[in-house]
Structures are given as structure tokens and as C-alpha cells.
Amino acid sequence: MRTCPRPACGGGVEQDGFCDRCGLEAPVLVGTAPAAPVSPDTGPGTGPGTGPGTAPWTASTSTSSSGRSRRASTRSSGRGRLGAGLVEVPRIPYRDPKTAVLADPEVPEAKRFCSSCGKEVGRGKDGRPGRVEGFCAHCGHRYSFTPKLAPGEVLHEQYEVLGCLAHGGLGWIYLAADHAVNDRWVVLKGLLDSGDADAMAAAMAERRFLAEVEHPNIVKIHNFVRHADRASGELVDYIVMEYVGGTSVKDMIKALRADGTGRESLPVAQAIAYALEVLPALGYLHGVGLLYCDFKPDNVIQTEEQLKLIDLGAVRRIDDRHSPIYGTIGYQAPEIGTIGPSVASDLYTVGRALAVMSFPFDFRGAHRESLPSADDEPVLARHDSFRRFLGRATHRDPEQRFASAEEMAEQLTGVLREVLAQQDDVPRPGLSRQFTPERRAFGTEGAPDARAAAAGLPVPQVDAADPAAGFLATATTGDPDQAVAALRAAPVSTVEVRLQVVRALVEADRVAEAEAELDELATPSLFDPDDPQVPAPDDWRPDWYRGLAALVDGRTARAREAFERVCDVVPGEAGPKLALALCAELAEDPVTAAAHYRVVWRTDHAYVSAAFGLARVLLASGGREAAVRVLHSVPETSSHHVAAQVAAVRAQAGGGLVDVVAAGTRLSGLELDVARRAKLTAELLRTALESLPADGSTPAGRLSGCELTEVGLRSGLERCYRQLARLADTPEQRIALVDRANAVRPRTLV
Template identity: 70%
Template sequence: MSACARPGCGGGIDPDGFCDRCGLESPVPAVTTTSGPFTTTRPPAPDPGTDSGTSGSVSTHGGTQGSVSTQGQGTGPFTGPSTGPGTAPWTSSVSPSGRSRRASTRSTARGRLGAGLVEVPRVPYRDPKSAVLANPEVPEAKRFCSACGKEVGRSREGRPGRVEGFCPQCGHHYSYTPKLEPGEVLHGQYEVLGCLAHGGLGWIYLALDHAVSDRWVVLKGLLDSGDADAMAAAMAERRFLAEVEHPNIVKIHNFVQHADRATGDLVDYIVMEYVGGRSVKDMIKELRGQGGGTESLPLAQAIAYALEVLPALGYLHGVGLLYCDFKPDNVIQTEEQLKLIDLGAVRRIGDNRSAIYGTIGYQAPEIGTIGPSVASDLYTVGRALAVMSFSFDFRRKFKGSLPSPTVEPLLARFESYRRFLHRATDPNPELRFTSAEEMAEQLTGVLREVLAAEDGDPRPGLSRQFTPERRCFGAEHDPDLPTAAAALPVPQVDATDPAAGFLATATTGEAVERIAALRAAPVTTAEVRLQLVRALIDAGQSEEATRELYGLTATSMFDPDDPSLVDSDDWRPVWYRGLAALVEGSPADARAAFEAVYDVLPGEAAPKLAIALCAEATGNPDEAAHYYELVWRTDRSYVSAAFGLARVLLAAGTRDRAVAVLHTVPETSSHHVAAQVSAIRAQTDKAHHGAGGDPAITSIEGAAERLAALELDVARRARLSVEVLQAAFDWLAAGGGGGGATSVNGHGELLGCELTDRGLRLGLERHYRTLARLADTPEERFALVDRANAVRPRTLV
């Protein structure tokens, strides 16, 4: 056993390439021409030093892999948001101007990986001839009996281990010699060039197909024809591969038989396409070999890989198949395309007889009791994504769990990613993602957040789960909770519901009208009842809405008194319970509901916006700023988040950052003018200028420049002009500018007025008289004229 290369560890590397002390993979690049043992025992044979069985391999194109099999049973103090790496630069100065059941450097030319959002390094196509092994051997440390899992073929008394023989424990025959030699021709068509790698079902060979333009193909045979489970797995792969046709799954070309040179027995071989690239596992091993041994793929790249393979898994699920053994070893990238290369563990959904193949550290915990399922397949994706994105002892210490955010900084930095992984790998399969499509949808939302955090550029996306925010709250003044509840997004109506057509017309108009229409609906469905709950909440009838929720969810696991018990199949009652709690004035209860929805839908913006509102209402400004910024940085269509973030920053005394946020409301937004007005008031209001309370002239001039650039009606422009000129007048009266008519802009003017006592008084008088002419009542007009007379400069008689 070799020593672990990590400084201060002192452990040894076990036969599978992992340290027996720190539990992490060896930082030295692994030899990709060998693999570990392949066990098919029922149950897995225990092996000292491992968790539940001997690790092994299932591979199509090679790579070191660890797999086990079990027999299926068939049962069933506030400083504002961080300005460090990965956050938006809010401190910079800016010049004025559907329901479920159910990167770093940016480039203008991206491929399809990662939903076209992230640039993934290309992997050049590998010349097949360069991949052939000169000396195909399986190291002794990787030789195990396929029947009992014990060591075979090991050196003794200075003599090398046998590559063929019988297991000393159970007497089962084993063989690690290649069955085909270079130059050998199969089926009069496939000329063998040599071995590529050794997988769980035997040697994998490169060959030329002379019948089809001398194309490169891969031949895969059996590890041991005497192993019934290995034979069954090979036959399963043959059967399933014939049915599979997907661009991200290796293609099957043919099935042939060839006589074994030693015994004359016919051996079955699968002929499949050659995928010339690199496995994701090899990419990670290279990174760790070049570094300190704990490096991982950039998070955006890891997510891009997962997003590329999820449609392939969804395809398999759609045709009634389970992949069962997803891991980085089984994914190869060529150029910008990914392929699943190993279907040796594939089985039919509902198959309770076949041996189950999987890999320690990736396999779902319920496999040994209720067997594989769509949920267990998605579990392996979650585990593989974690392995790709950060280094941790996934086979031992964290075999069935994930590191905490205090242990793994990546999970602390990206909360939505942490929540995504926790749902994907929940020990309870009922609480995981219910389909590959749903998982990919939420992961895409997480990717948008990650990319926005890395470079500060928003990555908006249309939600299939929520409507846009119904209106912007907090643009003119601090919002009250019922108003905010009426502005938050709501769940989309299920288009497949029998009452969907009726709801398209019955959910418009005033709340009272909607309530009456919904109570008289021609058919009462879950959608109708949910829309009734929504209408009751909008009408302020939160208690009645809650009673309706009780009746709606009487047969589900949802408890309106405990929103943490959210049903992943339908989280919408929990969302409406949160809205009802806001109307009732209970932001803490509302937050509990919104947190539960966030756990289920980590890629959605709506729960984070709602949590930010609740945090602000309960006196947690740092948390409120975090969630407001998270939403606004990712998607600029949620303008309420910008006003909320600016509001919290102003309350904390960080005026410049608040103004910078308001600057980012795009000109295309209907709330752009409101944001600019808020920025003007933030720059001129004494309450927003720290302990001294007096805004600097630079801030006042910035507000004046912004005001001059806005298109406003006469009354609004006059009111804002009064605010700006009054701030400058107060600054000058307090000794600003040393009593002289100077200005940092060199003009000595502000909104066309001289920056002197007389000039500012004349400006204020003019705007007060403008407002008086536009007053709605005589009383208001008289008050404004009085102000104009009071502020006008003294004149000599």
C-alpha cells in the first residue's frame, strides 16, 4: 500500500485509490488502463476496510470505477451584501443615465453545454490509435474474485500473481488476460487493433470496421462467462442498447460472436461507437494531480455537465429504463458533446429480479430494500455533481450525506446550490426531484445564479413554476405586508387541469368578483380551490383562505400549521400559506413557509424574494439584503428586489451602495423613473447621510444631474427640484464652500441656479410658485405661495 501524498496525512492508498485515513482520492493521476473488482453477490460480500461490499467497476471505455451490486427486493453586525469575489459591485459609482410532479471568463460564442449559458473547455477528439495499450495488464491490486469479492491473482513469496486461475476462497475461475489479439478479425468484419481499457465486464478493444468505411469501433466482451450475473448484465446491456437512441448515449452498432482461442467457446461481443475524448473523472484526477489533490471542476462547468446528461437520463426513464450507475467515470466529453458510455447496469423499471449494480458513495441508500427507481437515478446525479464540484470523502465519512457549509466553503457561498444538492440526495426518495426534467429546470436556475455571482451580469430566465411579480412593491414608500403579499409572484396554473380554460377567465378582475366566480365554478378541482385561496388572500380574508387550505390538503402530507412538511409533488399550498401569513401580519410564520418552498425549488427567484421581505419585516437587515441582492443580481425583472435592497442599505447608512443599486434598474423598466427618483432623494435626504446628517455637495450635484436627465411632468420635476435646491441651501447655510459660490463641477450652478444664497433662494421661490399654480386646492396653493415668499431673497426698497 502506497502512502498518501497529502502533507500531514500519513495514511495509505487502498486498492481503489482512496486514502484509508483522510478518505480522499489519491492526488496522483490514476492509471486509466485498469479497474477494480466487479462483485455481484447477494448480498454484497463483506470486505475488511470497506463499507458494505467490495468496490468494483462497470465501464464501457475504461476508467477506474468502483461498483457494487445488491439483489433488488422489490419493496417498497450589518455591513450590507458582500463585495468580495462573486458579488455585484454595488459600491461602484455609476453616472446617471409549470408545475412539477409530477463562468469566469465569458465568451460571445458558446456551445450547447450548460443551456448555452456557460463556456466549457473543449476536449479534442483523441486519435484512437494513441489510446491502444502497449502492455494490457490489470494490476494485482485490482484483481478480485467476481463471485465472493476476495483478492485473487496476488504475488506470493516473490512470485508474481497469476492472471488466470481459481479463487482460493470459493474456487471460482478468474481470468484477466485479453481474449482478443491485434490482427484478429471478428465476424469477417471487425479487425482488432488492441486493448483500450479493462472494465467491469472484461477487456475493451479498439477495432476497425472494414465493412463500413474502416470506421473506428469498440468491442466489449465478458469478464467471466462462468459468472451468471456478469452474463446477465452483458445480455441486459445488449438488449437495452438495441432500444436506445439518444445523442448523449453511446450508440450500439452490432452484436457478434467469436470463438475463444483457448476453449473454442463462442463469446458474445457488443460493437459500439468509439467515443474519443476524456471522462469527467479523468479531468478531475488531472486537476488534482497538478495541484494539491483537492481541486475540483469549476462549479459552472460541473453544473453544465449535469445539465447535459439529465435529458439522456430522462430519455431512458421515458422508455422504461433506469441507468442505475451514473458517476463521473461514465461520462466522456468530446469537443462540446457529452456521452454516457456504460449501460451495463441498466435495467427495466419495476424489475425486481435482476442484480443491481451501483457504486459506493453514489448509490441511493434505499437500493438494498426497495430497489432502484427514477428517484435513485436522480440521487446518483446529485452525488456525482457534488463529487465534481468539491473534494470530500464521499465513499466513507460522507457516504450518505454532504459536508456542512462550515466545512465546505462552496456550499456556504452558493446557498441555492446547497439546497439543490440536499433535495437531490435526500435520504427519503419521496422528497427528491421527481423527474430529470424537473431537476434540470431547477439546476438551470441555480446555474444562472452562479454565473451572475461570478461576473455580476444578470442571467434572467422565464419561470415555469411562478408568474412574474404581479406588481412592484416598495417603489414609492416602505411596503406594508398585505400590499407586498399582493405583489409577490404566485404559482402558475396547471394547464392540464380540467378547469384550466375556465380559470383563464375567472382569475381576472377584483378579488371579490373572483371569489364569487370561483365558488360557482362548473367543476371543482385542485386548481379551482387553489385559485379560490389566492382570491381570498387578495381580499384580505386570510383566515378563510387558511380553512380552505386545510380542506384542500386533508389527504396530503401538508400541514398548514407546519409548513416544513412540504409535499414535493405539490408545494403550492405551502406558498399560499405563506401569503396568508403575510396578510395576517406574521412574517416569521410566512418565512417558514417560503423557506420550505425554497428547499423544493432552489432555482426559483420567487421564494428568495419572499424570504427577503420577511427578513426585512422581522428586523434582519443583513439577511434581507442577502436575498434581495441574490434575486436582483440574477434577474433584473424583479424590480421589487432592487428597491428592497436599496431600502435596507439606506437604513444601514450605506447610501452610496443604495444609490448604485437604484442605478441598475434598466431604462427599459417601467420603474426606471421611480428608481431614479429614489436615488435623487437618497442623495439629498439628510437621514441618509450618516452621523453628520448633511449631504456633501458632490452628492447633491449628482442628484441634480440625474434629475436633469429625467423626463418628468412639470409638478414632479418642481417638487424634486425643491428637494435638491433645499439640500444645497442647507449645505451652504452650514458653511459649505466656505461661503463662496464654488462648485466641484466648475460651473457654480445647480439646476440653473447660482450656488449662492441668493441664487438658491431665487430657484426655490420659482419652483414653489410653479407648484402653487398646479395646486389642487386653494389651501394648498396659499401654503405654497407662503413658502415662496418666505424663501425669496431680501430686496432693497
């Protein structure tokens, strides 16, 4: 056992390479370090201590880092926090920093551009390589693409450079060992071209903002140091940041495509999980008055089950109108050049990045400011709510995008629930903050009535921040006309009050008045956030009530258009999809109706109307077995479980004689009152009688205790009619049932 080479330690290094006294991994002696593997995200590299000019020894990870790496090998797999705890994302192991150092740090010629005029510099000619340092031939500006720090160089008498990790638009990134804090790994970030005034300003901005930021999903800053350039003697600023040992989302996609056809992307659920993990970090920045400005897959790194936002070089104050604006073509919002960055433009970059992660498309060319259509991209055709979400997130009008990271995350979570439910048919219910549950199930006894269905649909939740929210919570009455009068006498008139007036008018069947009220709400041409009577430009509730009014009035096409607009604004909500399905069914569009009913029911079994609706449209199109399965999936805990089972019996009885017998078996297991059981039994017996073979053969089996013969079925049917006659409410009904019993009884010789 060799002695630990750390000063004042004196412990022994065990076979696993860790000291038995200080607990840290023993430093690797020069000449004994093994060759490092190829790094999956920064290219080929070698560990420190393997090449010329390396330091006499290399620091190990800190106690916490090495501990985390060891625990990762024994942790059981399972869902982590990513994707609201709904998605099982592959764990990315913590990477040993020694494997990430570039063996030959160099900026590729294709990425060498003048920082002043943007022209190509440092390019090869006639077979000769381009210069890494020199002057731009177009504007005379000096350029330099060489690392400013060399392995073994020590900054601030504390940070020992081990090599370059990567390079980017704003600077080289170096790996260093912090000798003052347990030899932990840190990252030093400097400038690619210190003569670029804008780049210097961006670096200083990153320094200021990083000092203020404290969020678990944003890279941490440890220190700021200045160090003299070894060639020019010029003082250069460096940011000392935590080392994030993982893989960027961009490199995950590159690895997938390298191993496949070149068009692979992340699974939609995984991409959504990453976006959901990042949105709170962006929301935090917005809350402290900062904009990130350059979100993209390159700037997100996963380590084990945690995501980190890196590279805050483009961060700026929300009210900053003078600093240089940094971003990336294909992700940057179209209004950046005219009105500048905003919260809306930050959220735009999330939408673009989510699209890039989920499917391949020319996001820097033909679709630089647009998305492919559902006809061209199967992912968008397969997940309609995801398509709608991306459409709103990347809308050209900033006013039509999501208003906050929190709102965006809320709708994206709803979309994720739908995506996951589609994958495995396991419901993923979630409580909506925008809609109530459905008020009552509709269509449980047959085709739905538009007026009754409108009364059963969910309704928008009252905004708790509205000045009249307290009044609305107590202003309840069962009579719609009285509700209209009470609401119009409210002590304060706000958007919420006016929308509740519209709702009451619709329920009172005063559709013309409701639509006039909505027209008046839409009259102001400019939105004033201080006016509580004017809805915001992205307020979807007026469209919801327009759809409801048109539905009650029998204008199904107009209602459908309004509900489509609502779905575009709140794509993660079930209520608008249920309304769309209803409109499609009433318009005799079974394909669309089935698609929307299926999404709602598959995701959340609380929407029982969707189960009955899906069964109806499936049955109408010949999908009898599928309809029975849907009705059978209504849970026993539902108050409509028995009604669903009765509907399943009727649906199954519509097949051949074998199906009728199976329906009778299902009926025997139901707990029904005497009248309902007798009525349903009579339906089955009558259907079986009509389905008997014409050749007079006798099928095997029995139906509700009756033989499957004409005599047996007629006798059973007679008994059912006489039983129903005894239970009849009026003499007229009793006489009619007795006549039916006499008409169906078997013929005899007596």
C-alpha cells in the first residue's frame, strides 16, 4: 500500500484508489494515468498527466462528487424528479472530468469568424491550414483562436489548469483543480477573443448575473479571478464555475443520429421532461428581472437525474435596452431585431428547442421562423396537443404566446400526461387550474342533446386574483335568470363578473344577450392591464363562452370553431377537447369525435362523458368490440359504472347470437333493480329470437335461463312482459305490456 501523496495526510491508498484517511481519490502520478476514453460530447481527449506540459499531479473529484459517483452504481432505477415525476428518463452517469479534457484544443476552421465584421477568417488555402491568430482581411480586426491558458498554469495561487473542455462563441472553457477546497474540479471560462468589446461586455454581464443567481438547475459560480495572459501580459477575467459532469441534450441527439439513420430525435416524453425541468429555472430568472436569451439544447446538461442550465453569457436585464443581444439563429424570436428580448422571446426559445429535440427539421433554413405541418411531421400528427402547444409557444405575435414560464409548464404537463397515456393506455389524471371537472355526465342514455351536454361541460375556474372573486364565491343561485340579475348588481364590474353574466345568460337560454355581452367585451382595441373590465389578448374564456352559446343555439360549426381556438391556447386541458369531440359527433364527424373522446378518456377516467361518447362513435362505425371495451373500462368507483355496464350489454347484444348470449352473461353479474333488469332481459330475448338460425337448428347454451329455441325464448319474453306489467305506473302501460305478452307467447294446440 502506497502512501497518500497529499501534504499532511499520511494515509494509505487502498486498492480502489481512495485514501483510507482523507477519503479522497489519490492524485494520479505523472506517467501512471491511463489513457482517457473518447468523450461523448466534447470529442477525443486525454486525461491530465498523459501529455507534455501537464501538471505534476491531477486533482480528483471532491468527496461529494466521488460519493455521488459511487452511489450511482448501486442506486435502484426508477422515476426521478424529471418530467413532474411522470417520466423515467435514462440516467446520465457523472463523468470523470479527466476523460473530458481535449487532447488538441482547436477551433475548427469552419467556425472561425471575425468578431468585428462576421467575415470568415483563419481559413486554409491551397492545402495549407488556416492561421489561428492574425488580422481580418476585411476589416483589419485582430483575431485569436488559441487557448489563453496552458495545462499546469495556476490562477490566483489556487486554480491549476488541466486543459480545455470545450470552446464556444464567447470563450474557451477550461478544467481546473481548486487546491483550496478539497481539490475539487472547477471550470474556468474566459474569452475566445479578448479584443472583442461586445464579447468582453457579455463576459462581464455573465459575471454580474451569475453572482446574483442561485437555483438548483442553473450552474453555480464559485469565484472571479484575473490572470495575466502569458503572451501579451494583458489581464484577462475568468469566471470560476462548478464542473457539471454530464452530457448536453444536443450531444444526446447527435449520439442517437450517429448510431442510426441520422434523423433520430429524443422521445417526445423525454424532450418534454427536459423542458419542464428547465422552465422553473427560466421562471426564476424572470422573477429576479433577468432574461436568459439563448436557450437551446447545447446549453442544457444532464448529470444523473439532474438538469443544469449553463452558459449565462447572453443573460441581460429585462429593462436593458442598450447591451448587445446574443442568441442563436433558429431559436431566436423574430421580433428580437425590432422590439428586443422579453419573457415572451425567452419562452419562444423553449418552444423552438423542444421542437428541435423532438423531431428533425430544417430549423435554421426553411423553417427558421415556422414549424412543419402535421402532414409533413408524423410526431405532430400523432400528438395533436403537442402540435398546438408548439404553435402557441412559437407564435409570431409575442402577445399570443404563453404569458409566463409557470403557465407554459402547466400546459406542457397536461400535454405530457396525454403523451404518456397514449404510450401505455394508463390514465394520467391531473387537477386542472383552468377548468372545473365536468359538471354532469352527458350522453349516458343514448345520443347527447346539445343543450343538456352544454350544461354538463366543465366551466372555466374563477380567477382568484380578480377583484370580484370573493363576491362571485358567494353569489350562487340555482335559477339562471336570478343569477343574471344578481351579477349585474355586483359591487364591482370586472372581466370575471361579465363572463359569469354570459354564462348565466347561456344557461337561461338567452343566447342573443350572451353574445351581445361578449361583443361588448371584445370592443376595446387596446388592452389596458389596469382595466379589470377588459380581457387580455390571450384570454381564451370569451371564446369558450362563444362556443357554449353557439352549441346551445344549435350552431355546431360555429361552436366547433370557437372551441378549436380555445384548444390552441390551452392545449393541455381536457375540457376543450371534450367540447370539440361533442361538436364533431353532433356534426356527424365520427373520426374527429373518436380522436378527441379517446384522448380525454385515455388520459383521465374522471371524464365519463368521453367514455360514453367514444363508445357511441365506435359503435356507429362498426367497432362493437372496441366500444364494449371502452364501456367496460369505466371504473367501479364511478357513479356511472352500472350505466356503462348496461350500455356495454346493449352494445354487445347488437352482434350475432353468440354475442347476445355473452351479453346475457354480463347482465347476470349486474346489480339492477327489478324493472331495469326485466326490461334489459326482454331486449336480449327479443334480439336472440330475431337471430335464431333459419334452418331450425338449436344452438347450445342458455340465455337468462331460457333455452335458445323459439319456444324457450318466447316463454321467457312473455314472463318479462308480464313482470313489467305488474310494475307499470299507469293502467295504460299495464294493458300495453299484457298485450305484448299475449302476442309473443308460444303457440299451443289449446
